[in-house]
Amino acid sequence: MNNAVRLFGAIAVRPAVVALISQFEKATGFTVAAKWELNPTVKKQIEAGEPFDLVITNPNLIQGLVVSGKVKAGSQAAFGRVAMGVAAKAGSRQPDIGSVETFENALKSARSVAYASEGTSGGYFFDLLERLGIADEVKPKLVAISGGQTAAAVGRGEAELGVIPVTSILAAAPEVTLVGLFPTELESYVEFAIGLSTDPTRAEAAKQLSGFLTSMAVDDILAAKGVERR
DSSP states (O other): OTTSEEEEEEGGGHHHHHHHHHHHHHHHOOOEEEEEEOHHHHHHHHHTTOOOSEEEEOHHHHHHHHHTTSBOTTOOEEEEEEEEEEEEETTSOOOOOSSHHHHHHHHHHSSOEEEETTSHHHHHHHHHHHHHTOHHHHGGGEEEEOTTOHHHHHHTTSOSEEEEEHHHHHHTTTTEEEEEEOOTTTOOEEEEEEEEBSSOSSHHHHHHHHHHHTSGGGHHHHHHHTEEOO
16 A cells, blocks of 8 residues: 555545545556545644645645645646535435525424534534524534534434535435435535645656546546536
């Protein structure tokens, strides 16, 4: 594994990227060693010295890593975006969230709502509750889940609903069901980009992996896993 391409990525894109790694390895003969963390942790660990060849995280964090000299300027490439969705345990009652009103009612009526306490999606959800004016009613029901385990917590029955990126919900099937995306008026996407290290071990392999992950050839696979291309 010492000769492997070191990929450091956000947990939200893990289900989609893992589905492609073996395909890349078979086509190129390279080996990929992947590590996954929540978006803020990815940036923090890289800035603390975590070695990597290629990183996938939020575009603003990629830009921050360019500024700090960790990501090569000009190497950034758009990867895709992931919609926010609502998860429920498979077989449970699924609320109507098709409109802003029913979405709000679903959150206010739920016994508990899990969210990613340390991730980008959790911050967006908190801001959304404030904008909708339902924070005081919903926050007492919130269940903070760390380590990218929000969907799994819903599957175990630790919360009635979960608010997380669609990729994580789809990956937790069959224990977890995607109730639906946020209503159109509220929908938000978590954007992701790719960047190459300024101090790579496998520079050419990392460049090829970046090109592979951003190619149109993998669009359908990514879409099935919840990653949308622009």
